[in-house]
Amino acid sequence: MPMTSSINDINIDTVNKEIIRGLLKLPENQFCGECGMIEPQWASVNLGIFICLSCAGLHRRLGTHISRVKSCELDNWLKSEIEAFKETTNLKAKEYWESLVPSDFIRPTYADSNGLKEAWIRCKYEDKAFVPEDVPGAKRLNFSKREGYVYKKGIIVKNWKRRFMKFIGDDRLEYFKNEQDKTPCGSISLHDCGQIDSIQELEGRTFCFIISTPKRRYLISCDNYQQLLIWIINTRLSSKRNSP
Ligand SMILES: [Zn+2]
Structure with missing residues (x-):
């Protein structure tokens, strides 16, 4: 009933x-x-x-x-x-x-x-990136790969440029026009960083993040959420190791 x-x-x-x-x-x-x-x-x-x-x-x-x-x-x-x-x-x-x-x-x-x-x-x-080793179908993340291509927003000409970026120890990130270049276009000091976090989609760019340093704010975009997590966590770790 x-x-x-x-x-x-x-x-x-x-x-x-x-x-x-x-x-x-x-x-x-x-x-x-x-x-x-x-x-x-x-x-x-x-x-x-x-x-x-x-x-x-x-x-x-x-x-x-x-x-x-x-x-x-x-x-x-x-x-x-x-x-x-x-x-x-x-x-x-x-x-x-x-x-x-x-x-x-x-x-x-x-x-x-x-x-x-x-x-x-x-x-x-x-992705099951962190499940135990014997679980099939896991798509692992490589946190030891501390380099790769990103898009970085210019400060003077405010467009997005493709750059090869890599960690130099925990001290800084350097970015290059090409992977083979010896001289960087610039560097981001990882001392005294403020905000290191994802930001909303910006000017059509997805998977964006910000690195705030005492001198300026860097806006970077990568290709997917896996890279976003790796870049942010590795940058936070380096910055933390540099903190007094
Ligand atoms: Zn929650």
Whole structure:
């Protein structure tokens, strides 16, 4: 009967919500599984991770074939989804999805741009870049490749120029017209850097990031989200090593 089943549904949902609230109280689940924001209220029900509102938006952009997002309070959960969450925590999910994250990697946090967080999340789940070694289909990232072609916005002639850019130790980035050139067109000191983060699409350029130094701000664009993550994390690491 419709009325009876409706009451049952409400009862089941109330019980389910209580179970979810209980899971959210576990110490391992009290922070967003992606960015560390306190008290996540959303979840990726197939990945088994509790996430914050902002990261829920980023997970949705991955598509439901990768992440199915539900609100802990507003959506109805299937019994099977709740049972799956009882078997895992944010910490356990991290151990799997971030198994091979380099030891010195600086994880993006809630304070970072959505562009950087999205690159991190895409590398993690779309590419499976950091899953354990024996997992098939992983598309790994090469953080030791500290050079490559980018587009850099000029400061005088404000157009985007293709440049070969590479790290010189942790001291600076140098950029060249061509990979074979010996003399750089310029360099970016990695001492006393301010903001190093992704920025919104700029003048038709995608995967843009900014490096702020005391002297000027450099705007750089690369080819894909994997490169974006590698450039930003490596630049942050070098800058951090230079900090007193
Ligand atoms: Zn988050």
